[in-house]
Amino acid sequence: xxxxxxxxxxxxxxxxxxxxxxxxxxxxxxxxxxxxxxxxxxxxxxxxxxxxxxxxxxxxxxxxxxxxxxxxxxxxxxxxxxxxxxxxxxxxxxxxxxxxxxxxxxxxxxxxxxxxxxxxxxxxxxxxxxxxxxxxxxxxxxxxxxxxxxxxxxxxxxxxxxxxxxxxxxxxxxxxxxxxxxxxxxxxxxxxxxxxxxxxxxxxxxxxxxxxxxxxxxxxxxxxxxxxxxxxxxxxxxxxxxxxxxxxxxxxxxxxxxxxxxxxxxxxxxxxxxxxxxxxxxxxxxxxxxxxxxxxxxxxxxxxxxxxxxxxxxxxxxxxxxxxxxxxxxxxxxxxxxxxxxxxxxxxx
Amino acid sequence: xxxxxxxxxxxxxxxxxxxxxxxxxxxxxxxxxxxxxxxxxxxxxxxxxxxxxxxxxxxxxxxxxxxxxxxxxxxxxxxxxxxxxxxxxxxxxxxxxxxxxxxxxxxxxxxxxxxxxxxxxxxxxxxxxxxxxxxxxxxxxxxxxxxxxxxxxxxxxxxxxxxxxxxxxxxxxxxxxxxxxxxxxxxxxxxxxxxxxxxxxxxxxxxxxxxxxxxxxxxxxxxxxxxxxxxxxxxxxxxxxxxxxxxxxxxxxxxxxxxxxxxxxxxxxxxxxxxxxxxxxxxxxxxxxxxxxxxxxxxxxxxxxxxxxxxxxxx
Numbered sequence: 001x002x003x004x005x006x007x008x009x010x011x012x013x014x015x016x017x018x019x020x021x022x023x024x025x026x027x028x029x030x031x032x033x034x035x036x037x038x039x040x041x042x043x044x045x046x047x048x049x050x051x052x053x054x055x056x057x058x059x060x061x062x063x064x065x066x067x068x069x070x071x072x073x074x075x076x077x078x079x080x081x082x083x084x085x086x087x088x089x090x091x092x093x094x095x096x097x098x099x100x101x102x103x104x105x106x107x108x109x110x111x112x113x114x115x116x117x118x119x120x121x122x123x124x125x126x127x128x129x130x131x132x133x134x135x136x137x138x139x140x141x142x143x144x145x146x147x148x149x150x151x152x153x154x155x156x157x158x159x160x161x162x163x164x165x166x167x168x169x170x171x172x173x174x175x176x177x178x179x180x181x182x183x184x185x186x187x188x189x190x191x192x193x194x195x196x197x198x199x200x201x202x203x204x205x206x207x208x209x210x211x212x213x214x215x216x217x218x219x220x221x222x223x224x225x226x227x228x229x230x231x232x233x234x235x236x237x238x239x240x241x242x243x244x245x246x247x248x249x250x251x252x253x254x255x256x257x258x259x260x261x262x263x264x265x266x267x268x269x270x271x272x273x274x275x276x277x278x279x280x281x282x283x284x285x286x287x288x289x290x291x292x293x294x295x296x297x298x299x300x301x302x303x304x305x306x307x308x309x310x311x312x313x314x315x316x317x318x319x320x321x322x323x324x325x326x327x328x329x330x331x332x333x334x335x336x337x338x339x340x341x342x343x344x345x346x347x348x349x
Numbered sequence: 350x351x352x353x354x355x356x357x358x359x360x361x362x363x364x365x366x367x368x369x370x371x372x373x374x375x376x377x378x379x380x381x382x383x384x385x386x387x388x389x390x391x392x393x394x395x396x397x398x399x400x401x402x403x404x405x406x407x408x409x410x411x412x413x414x415x416x417x418x419x420x421x422x423x424x425x426x427x428x429x430x431x432x433x434x435x436x437x438x439x440x441x442x443x444x445x446x447x448x449x450x451x452x453x454x455x456x457x458x459x460x461x462x463x464x465x466x467x468x469x470x471x472x473x474x475x476x477x478x479x480x481x482x483x484x485x486x487x488x489x490x491x492x493x494x495x496x497x498x499x500x501x502x503x504x505x506x507x508x509x510x511x512x513x514x515x516x517x518x519x520x521x522x523x524x525x526x527x528x529x530x531x532x533x534x535x536x537x538x539x540x541x542x543x544x545x546x547x548x549x550x551x552x553x554x555x556x557x558x559x560x561x562x563x564x565x566x567x568x569x570x571x572x573x574x575x576x577x578x579x580x581x582x583x584x585x586x587x588x589x590x591x592x593x594x595x596x597x598x599x600x601x602x603x604x605x606x607x608x609x610x611x612x613x614x615x616x617x618x619x620x621x622x623x624x625x626x627x628x629x630x631x632x633x634x635x636x637x638x639x640x641x642x643x644x645x646x647x648x649x650x651x652x653x654x655x656x657x658x659x660x661x662x663x664x
Contacts, residue, residue, distance in 0.1 A: 002438050004660055037464055085444050140646040143590070145391065145444060147642060149583045150635045157635075161628035283448055320463035325456030333431075333449045336441050 004344040015342045022334035030327050037319040044319055051312025052305035058312065060195050064266060066297075066304035068093070068275065070203035071258035072282025073289065073296040074210050079251040081214070081291050083227045084137075084244055086130060088148030089255035090279025091155035095129045096122030096256025098159065100263045101167070101270040104181040111184030118185065119202075119260050126256020127249040129155070134248035138241040152279065160272050169269070178270040187265035199261030203297075206254060210293035213250075223247055255279065281307075284328050288335060303328060352619040353612070362611055363495035367503055370607035372397070372564040374506040376585040377592070377599050378513045379425075379557030384589055385517065386550035387530035387543075387654040391447025392432050393558050394582030395454030396425045400559025402458035405566035405573040406465065408475045418502070418563055425559020426552045428454050433548035440658030451582075459575060472572035478502050502560075502568045507600075509557065514596040526550055530652035533659040543659045558582070580635065587638035593649040602641065610634050 007014070031041035053059050072089040079086035086092075099121040104114055129151065136142040162168075163176040171179070187197040214220035222243045225233040234240050262274055285303050289295030310324035356362050376397055383390040390396075404421035408414055428450055435446045466473070478500035481487075486497040517523035525546055528536045533543040561581075566573045588606060592599025613630040616622060622630070 004438075004440065033460070087448065136643060136646075140643060142642045142646045146583055146586050146590075147639055150580065150587070150638055153580045153583075153635045154632050157628040157632050161626045164628075165626060280448075280452070284452070287445060318467070320460050320467075322456050322460040322463060326453060326460055329449055329453035329456055333435065333446065333453065336445055336449075337435060337439060340439055340441060 002346050002348060004340075005347050007343060007345050010342050018338040018342050019335065022331070022338035025334050026327055026331040029330050030323065033323050033326060034317075034319050037317075037323075039317045039319045044313060044317055044323075047313035047316055048306065048309035050309070052309030057195075058308065062301065062305045062308045063196055063200055065308050066300045067197075067200045067203050067265070068258035068262050068278045069281055069285050069300035069304055070200075070207060070297055071261065072255050072278050073285030073300050074203075074206055074293055075251045075253075075255035075258075076282045076286035077289065077291040077293060077296050078210060078214075078223075078254065079247055080286060081227050082223045082244060082247040083230075084134065084247050084251070085145045086133075086148055086248070086251050086255075087145055087283065088130060088133065088151045088279070089251075089258075089282045090152040090275060090277065091148070092126035092129045092252045092255035093259040093262075093275050093279050094155050094159050095125040095252075095259065097259030097263045097270050097274055098162070098167075099125040099256070100260045101178045101181065104185040104264065105179045109185075111182070111186075114182075114185040115187065115264065118264060119257065122256040122260035123253035126254075126259070127252040129256075130248045130252030131245065134244055138244055156272065159270070163270065163272055167270070176272060180269040181264060185264065186268060187261070197261075197265035199265035202257065202261060203300075206257065207293045207297050210250075210254075214293065219243070219246060255282070258282075281328070284332050287332050288328075290339065352616070352621065356612060356615045360491050360495035362615065364498055365611040365614075366604060366607045367496070367499055368569060368607075369610050370603045371499075371503045371506040372561040372569065372581060373585055373588060373603040373607065374600060375509060375561030375564060376558045376582060377561075377588045377603055378509050378596060379554035379561065380585050380589045381592070381594060381596060381599055382513065382517075382526070382550050382554035382557070384655055385530045385594055385652055386526050386547045387533065387652060387657065387659070388433070388436055388547055388551050389443045389447065389586075389656050390429075390432060390551060390554060390558075391444060391586075392428060392450030392454065392555065393447075393585060394578060394580070395451030395458075396428050396555050396558040397562030397565075397578045397582050399424050399428060399454040399458045400562030401566045401577060402462055402562075402573050403559070404563030405475060406461070408567065409473060414478055414567060417567055418560060421559045421563035422556040425562075426556040429552040429555025429558075430548070432555065433551035436658070437544050437547045437551070440660060443656050462573060472574045474571040475567070477566075477571040478568040500568045502564050505560075506564070510596050510600045517596065527652075529659075530654050533654050533657075547659075558585075561585075584634060584638045587642050590649055591641035591645050593645065594652060606634065606637060606641075609637055 034041040034044040051058055052062050072093060075089045076086060100118045103118045103121045109117065133144045133147040133151065136147060137144045163178060167178045169177050169179040187199055190196050190198055190201060222238050225236065225238055226240050226243050230240050258278055263270055267274060281303060285296055285300045289299040306324045306327060310321045313319060314321040376393060380390055380393055400421040403424040404417040407417035407420040432446055432450050435441045436443050480498050481501050483497050487493045517527060525536060525541050529543050529546045536543050536546065562578060565577055588599055588602045591602040613633045617627055617630050
């Protein structure tokens with residue numbers, strides 16, 4: 001078999017070349033998939049790029065799609081940095097969306113008061129949804145991967161119940177959807193006439209905020225220490241449990257803001273298909289960014305572009321839109337392997 | 350309460366318990382093998398999807414039912430091999446790789462399905478496994494319908510538990526596998542390869558997970574549709590914990606779990622279903638899984654080297 005030997009000082013060729021190789025491998029795989037579908041790979045790529053950034057409309061669509069992914073990507077990046085495996089961003093997103101709709105439609109507040117309250121309510125709701133699994137982890141040692149995953153299913157059913165029951169829009173013609181937010185409780189557009197709302201700006205601000213938190217604050221240092229070695233962190237006097245709880249509150253709150261931004265900025269109401277797996281895709285976004293908060297912005301734009309481009313491409317060519325999901329999952333696996341090989345050498349024996 | 354009693358004495362309830370448990374049993378045994386060897390396999394959910402698709406597609410394309418099961422198993426093993434290579438010799442994060450495999454396998458199944466059937470809105474059906482008539486037993490009053498009216502694949506699920514238990518506890522291979530999950534250095538000291546054992550366990554375990562998925566499309570239902578696995582894989586991970594990493598206990602957990610699932614479906618049709626929203630019933634399996642994890646958190650003994658990569662030479 002083989003063994004891994006650490007490389008003391010990796011050459012630039014290695015640190016840059018291997019990730020580039022991972023990207024090439026992904027592209028090769030995509031070409032293969034398109035060929036299997038009977039399409040010309042180059043044309044397929046062209047259609048994806050054109051669909052993602054080929055027009056002003058396409059680019060705005062990509063920016064809009066990237067917005068929730070920045071939030072969920074940040075949520076995952078913050079948590080994974082502490083080795084807190086939050087796979088429940090989907091549930092936290094819906095908790096945030098739910099709180100946004102409840103505050104926005106039930107309290108009858110004027111817009112300038114409603115919007116900040118909606119955002120705050122969303123953050124609290126998302127944070128609470130993640131708090132449960134984290135307390136189970138720190139107090140009872142229950143693995144958070146499974147509990148956060150299962151909560152996604154429970155939350156989806158809870159939302160479905162609310163949309164068919166107490167939160168159902170009486171004017172909805174029988175569709176399971178919530179009443180719409182009043183006009184003045186919606187996030188305004190950044191530039192009048194362009195379909196891009198302030199949720200995108202908020203996402204960028206959050207990314208910068210997380211970066212500052214991670215690099216300039218004690219909490220950021222503690223999170224990193226806990227993630228690198230919990231035993232050593234405990235030995236150094238860091239309250240590991242408390243750090244994990246704080247991480248969870250930030251992570252859950254960020255994921256919930258994705259729900260807030262989708263409802264208040266884009267959709268205006270809550271439906272059970274608000275999120276096409278934004279929570280799960282956030283994991284890919286965060287991993288491709290190597291958990292770096294500013295990298296999350298870039299990687300969310302890239303991932304959103306692939307999805308928007310593939311949607312548009314599959315309308316023109318006979319290649320199913322799921323090619324995007326395969327590509328991103330493969331990119332994730334290739335990339336983690338490439339990053340490992342920048343630091344280790346494979347030797348026989 | 351009489352409603353619950355009525356359900357419990359109906360033969361069809363017990364038949365449903367065995368049917369609902371079958372895919373969970375396969376996948377739980379698969380996950381158990383992986384974890385006993387020291388590898389957490391979060392690819393389970395996606396591997397069940399690819400199994401459900403591959404088995405169904407084989408039969409839809411004209412293959413036999415058992416050929417379908419074999420193809421499903423091979424498809425699962427292929428993704429298992431990828432998981433094994435990335436997590437064992439390369440020692441990459443089992444969380445990240447597992448989730449990546451789930452996304453990759455699920456997307457591959459959906460891609461292939463859309464490629465094969467581009468315009469289909471109503472999922473086409475196949476002729477699934479039929480109830481196996483066991484002379485004598487199947488004709489018993491009540492018991493025959495309750496316990497002995499199942500497809501061959503359900504019997505295979507129970508046989509699978511017996512085989513897994515036998516191999517784990519009664520063979521040198523099983524001993525080596527358990528040791529790889531408890532004390533990998535001891536395995537190396539015996540001159541065996543921890544890497545080979547772990548990769549093998551992940552491949553075989555993934556094959557079983559895929560058969561669990563195939564049960565859904567080839568025995569429980571007769572079509573493939575999106576989202577059909579619906580978190581069953583994650584539930585199986587909870588069942589492994591609930592079963593304290595022991596095949597027999599995990600089987601009990603799967604049956605208990607299937608019992609609650611069969612019960613909730615039937616309770617929806619009673620007076621209770623008029624009062625309580627159906628979503629509450631559907632939540633029960635997921636809530637029970639979390640409850641099982643909480644109950645077992647203090648008691649179960651996790652394989653000591655679970656999620657610890659082994660790099661020879663490192664001490």
